[in-house]
Amino acid sequence: MMCGLIDLNSDDSGEVPASSYVSPSLELWHACAGPQFSLPKKGNSVVYLPQGHLDLRRSHDFPSISGVHLAPHVFCRVVDVKLLAEQGTDEVFAQMSLVADTEMKLREVELDDNGGFDVKQFTPHMFCKTLTASDTSTHGGFSVPRRAAEDCFPPLDYKQQRPSQELVAEDLHGNVWRFRHIYRGQPRRHLLTTGWSGFVNSKKLVAGDAVLFLRGEDNVLRLGIRRASCFGVTSADSSKLLNDFSFVSVVKSVSQKTVFNVCFNPRGGSRFIVPYHEFVRSVSIKFSPGMRFNLRFETEDTTERFTGIITGISEIDPVNWPGSKWRCLMVRSDGGDVTRQNRVSPWEIEGCNSISSSGFDSIFSPVTKRIKTNFRSEFQLPEDWAGRSLDFKKSLGFQVLQGQEIVCNNFMQPTPVMHLQNAILQPAYSHPIIVANDSRYRAFGEGYLVQNNGHKKHETISDLLKEKSLYSNPKQSTHIGPQESVSTCRSNCRLFGFTLQF
Amino acid sequence: MMCGLIDLNSDDSGEVPASSYVSPSLELWHACAGPQFSLPKKGNSVVYLPQGHLDLRRSHDFPSISGVHLAPHVFCRVVDVKLLAEQGTDEVFAQMSLVADTEMKLREVELDDNGGFDVKQFTPHMFCKTLTASDTSTHGGFSVPRRAAEDCFPPLDYKQQRPSQELVAEDLHGNVWRFRHIYRGQPRRHLLTTGWSGFVNSKKLVAGDAVLFLRGEDNVLRLGIRRASCFGVTSADSSKLLNDFSFVSVVKSVSQKTVFNVCFNPRGGSRFIVPYHEFVRSVSIKFSPGMRFNLRFETEDTTERFTGIITGISEIDPVNWPGSKWRCLMVRSDGGDVTRQNRVSPWEIEGCNSISSSGFDSIFSPVTKRIKTNFRSEFQLPEDWAGRSLDFKKSLGFQVLQGQEIVCNNFMQPTPVMHLQNAILQPAYSHPIIVANDSRYRAFGEGYLVQNNGHKKHETISDLLKEKSLYSNPKQSTHIGPQESVSTCRSNCRLFGFTLQF
DNA sequence: TTGTGGGCCGAATGCCGACAA
């Protein structure tokens, strides 16, 4: 219980309150984290990069802090790892207990292939499908890829005219979801009908998000989510995973070599915990401008890897973090894509001259093949988006959201928006953007129809913006009040389009 | 911007982030806070009670803290007061900047009637109506009390057959809400139709909550909310208003006599900031078992005041807080109501022998009259509830909510629940209780109908509980999954009843 | 004076196969 005595030296920093502790199925957690993520294990050696950790603060308006120094690369031993999932968003994250280990850099560490880390093994009976507009529409259910249904769901009696069954699946929190699974239509296909809509609404899924089904060895069906919106900074990151208190205590713990906790979002943009062997390998390479590279951990479909060229090497903040390797490489991506982050850390890339590409291919190609057969085809833009997506990314430098900055340091995928209330409507050059207050949803593009409930006034988004004289200043934004909400007419939603209700 | 240097001595404790700063209309803020709340002003002398402050932590599972001592009564000077409102819930709270003042107890303070505090004056052109089931139902709009409409809304042209106008009202955050105000029906009455439903949904209002309209001197219409759910600890309290960091810094600030900030919820249960003159007056009284008292600040309708008898005097935690007056009086309420808090602080009661009741009546009776004419009739139980409400309160000692304790230290009012997801269904003796995860909604009582969407299976809540064998152990609770949600059939809701959708 | 319910209509939801990519 509580009491009136306080220990200023108590180490309760970064600890996630017990109420958000869940022990999701290890398999499901990894599936949600993504196939390219290798989780440090207890006892592993890692490098903690406080600069990357503090990057999570970008979206906050904390007062600036000064007076205490910390090395840019903190060598640590992993004391404990807890796998967790955010209650509201189903986002997976790991709470890692670390202890600084200054001897490590002098020590010879076994540099075998994976440095003693968890090897990412293939997950059987799993599929992951990026939701289509039809899947998320209120008009229908979820269309299950045939091989996925056969691989993961209990078999149906195909002799019946319209075979169906009830599927029961557990999410990351152990909540149970029930779906009607039916095999019907001409031609026949697998569908989830009753129950699906509730799942979409409850998890606030939008087209572009991915849903993941997994039949465990215990034959229990589980399901998870991978949201398309991969802003580096999520609300969870900023509010829970790092605050001043915990960072202050991190600094203290590093100096005192006591255990400290950090929360790490495997799908977030800031990889501030790096396996020691990866770090050592990368810093041993002599990078120079003009070198070509492949980006690691960027896509799941390895048929096209993102490549680029190093344009320069410089410290990002020589005043506060002298000697830091954090995002010290300035790069240009081959696609001419302006919005790609133009700085990467050495360990994030694979230099062609550091490791032979043929050797790497032979390691990863079997995985690649299995990925393809398991329908992991997220992050592919449909062809007709290609032309527009460039304009898009151009327009997305910053989005003002309730006084906060949201930094887009990853690929973004356009998503239709529903249930949007209290949003900010912002014209970004040619593309109006809508950002919901809770930063969960965002949509942008040309609107098709604005319907005025009551007066039935119809206009387009463009007309609305003209009416509000917003085209003149793209930085100005309009508040969409809680009453003027985006309607729930998901059937009217198109990618790049939305319906407003005024 | 951020940097890598940290000042361990920086005083950013307890400061609410700028994003939640709003400067609501002073008048509206006071109206939402409730008529009995007197706000300390800049320069006032107050007593800060850390025990009460820490009470906000009760619902949390912070690790226990020890090692630093703090006096149970900290005499403070009010340096600044900021009036704020919670973004999500519209809950009003005040951020007070205090500085410890140890000289104060020796000094003679002018003990005039209100000690220099804001006198709570009558708010003209204001009304507050407790929402009925019809008001919150999707089936209809909001029925405006006639005198309220005439007093607060612009006049309608009654010569017309169905006079109507558009009302524009600002909430605490300055958001604008538009309602169609129409005078129709047989017999004629004032109604808010178009726009009302969106307001109810957006603010997540349920029957039993109160809505408050206020026409300012500037003729601007404003509206606020007083939620029926008056648990002492809200999510806002626990997450934002107090965390370890801020309390640690409070201790430091008190010892160093620097300014510290506390957030105070005027509608919350823990009154840990008390006007100095009230404190002095109350501790000068010699309380003894058997003395009768009236409870202060308990109800808004002063026709029936809550009375009780002192059963004992004892410190609540003599080990950690020796000499503390915080809730040192053990009391029994006259109604035989078991669930009423059985401990109060001396300044929370009016002893009959300390101040003459006739004198008090003469001060408060004019206010009482005006309250009545302004429809401030919340917290009156309808007659047919009387029999059940006793059983209810008996059943409400503790409710387990996601591993947290929710302490009910105020009167609770039963409310129907909608949009309830991820709730905990708990049979409390004869009355099942449903508590939503976000602790915003709760309902209890006998259910009327449980409808199973899909199978259309109908059962009562009681049957459900029997099925789950929950009647045998009232402390056991059932998790209602996110899919098994309370339906949004607000029209089917009754007070003491709800509709479940399985 | 005002809370609730029924009537009524249009909109939204949700299950279905057709069709085509």
Added chain:
DNA sequence: TTGTCGGCATTCGGCCCACAA
């Protein structure tokens, strides 16, 4: 093989008055 659409039945939202407390 599977994404989207039109068809259609049902439910829900929301405005109206009648009735009664």
